[in-house]
Amino acid sequence: MTNAFDTLKNRDAAAIMSSYGRYPLAVSRAEGCRLFDLEGREYLDLLAGVAVTSLGHCHPEIADALCTQARILCHVSNLFYQPDQVRLAEELIATWQPGRVFYCNSGAEANEGAIKLARRFMRTVKNRDAYEIITLTGSFHGRTLATVTATGQTAFREHFHPLPGGFKSVEAGDIEAMKQAITEKTAMVLVEIVQGEGGVNIMSADYLTAIQNLCREHDILFGVDEIQTGLCRTGRFWAHQHYGLRPNIVTCAKALGNGFPIGAVLADTETSNGFTPGSHATTFGGSGLATAAALKTLEIMKRDKIAERAEAMGKKTLALIDDVMKKHPDAIDNYRGLGLMIGIELKVPGLPVWQKLLDRGFVCNLAKGKVLRLIPPLIIEEDDIARFTQALSDILDETA
Numbered sequence: 001m002t003n004a005f006d007t008l009k010n011r012d013a014a015a016i017m018s019s020y021g022r023y024p025l026a027v028s029r030a031e032g033c034r035l036f037d038l039e040g041r042e043y044l045d046l047l048a049g050v051a052v053t054s055l056g057h058c059h060p061e062i063a064d065a066l067c068t069q070a071r072i073l074c075h076v077s078n079l080f081y082q083p084d085q086v087r088l089a090e091e092l093i094a095t096w097q098p099g100r101v102f103y104c105n106s107g108a109e110a111n112e113g114a115i116k117l118a119r120r121f122m123r124t125v126k127n128r129d130a131y132e133i134i135t136l137t138g139s140f141h142g143r144t145l146a147t148v149t150a151t152g153q154t155a156f157r158e159h160f161h162p163l164p165g166g167f168k169s170v171e172a173g174d175i176e177a178m179k180q181a182i183t184e185k186t187a188m189v190l191v192e193i194v195q196g197e198g199g200v201n202i203m204s205a206d207y208l209t210a211i212q213n214l215c216r217e218h219d220i221l222f223g224v225d226e227i228q229t230g231l232c233r234t235g236r237f238w239a240h241q242h243y244g245l246r247p248n249i250v251t252c253a254k255a256l257g258n259g260f261p262i263g264a265v266l267a268d269t270e271t272s273n274g275f276t277p278g279s280h281a282t283t284f285g286g287s288g289l290a291t292a293a294a295l296k297t298l299e300i301m302k303r304d305k306i307a308e309r310a311e312a313m314g315k316k317t318l319a320l321i322d323d324v325m326k327k328h329p330d331a332i333d334n335y336r337g338l339g340l341m342i343g344i345e346l347k348v349p350g351l352p353v354w355q356k357l358l359d360r361g362f363v364c365n366l367a368k369g370k371v372l373r374l375i376p377p378l379i380i381e382e383d384d385i386a387r388f389t390q391a392l393s394d395i396l397d398e399t400a
């Protein structure tokens with residue numbers, strides 16, 4: 001007899017294209033840092049919908065804001081002025097530097113918008129035929145054709161040829177390679193401060209500052225993809241603020257609506273002039289519902305000092321992981337993290353460890369087959385983290 005999970009899995013396979021490698025878990029409900037399966041079994045969520053639900057699942061104030069907004073204004077399109085869109089843009093700019101915002105619906109779409117803005121800015125404002133986008137190996141920028149081409153990992157591009165031209169990836173960390181790569185055709189260098197999908201690779205302040213300096217020297221744009229790192233995840237509102245960087249373009253999405261889809265491209269005022277009416281658009285971008293969710297998310301992040309919380313909890317988590325590593329030097333190679341974006345690189349095969357964690361009620365991500373990636377809701381409590389590290393230690397005891 002098949003159980004409810006197997007039945008659902010079979011229906012899923014029959015009705016939904018199999019583009020995702022799914023976890024062996026069906027989620028019927030989520031609340032705060034907890035997921036509940038079809039039988040009501042509880043799991044600690046250390047994944048947060050892939051760095052999305054930073055304030056926890058179904059945050060009551062965001063749920064209220066969405067319900068209220070659903071009766072006021074859901075969507076009218078970007079043909080109209082909308083007060084909340086302006087207010088949200090002002091709030092976002094206040095976290096950053098003078099500039100303007102373009103709204104969209106996802107991370108890939110934000111990067112796609114940034115690429116288009118960079119190219120159009122070069123052609124129409126700078127009068128230069130500069131179009132090339134340089135990214136780093138190990139990066140991840142999305143799944144549209146342009147962003148998958150920008151992504152510095154070839155696996156994501158397989159069988160999608162022909163790909164758009166005008167992209168190259170250089171070795172992350174190698175500033176000489178970056179110097180060689182920049183030409184008169186370069187429009188923008190686009191980087192992540194911490195590569196999330198790449199396995200939690202933290203770029204150094206010196207390296208990123210050197211890239212920014214090169215961009216200034218060559219009068220090209222410096223773009224930062226903050227889709228995963230932005231909105232308090234790393235212990236600052238924007239991860240690039242750890243290093244005092246001043247990018248021309250920043251992209252964000254994921255946590256902006258705490259689960260309601262919304263993305264944004266932020267550009268300094270001069271760069272933002274690359275877009276003029278009719279040059280770029282999306283039907284749903286910055287809808288009434290999306291802006292209501294994002295406004296409430298930003299309000300709570302500020303009020304509850306979520307960046308400071310992420311920084312403090314990140315440090316506590318690293319200390320707990322350090323204890324596990326000291327106990328299991330043969331199983332853990334290293335760990336790294338910035339705020340609550342943490343990777344534990346294993347020396348032992350990752351999949352069995354990840355599966356055992358899931359069996360014990362802990363949901364995290366496994367990157368590159370060997371890095372346990374923790375990107376929990378930023379409201380997670382120390383007790384929960386301690387339960388996770390204890391479970392990890394127990395599992396490593398068993399596999400030793």
Ligand SMILES: Cc1ncc(COP(=O)(O)O)c(C=O)c1O
Nearest residue numbers: 106107108140141142196227228
């Ligand atoms: C750094 C980064 N950029 C872009 C994306 C793509 O975002 P989305 O899946 O919303 O298109 C992701 C998603 O994981 C990401 O981590």
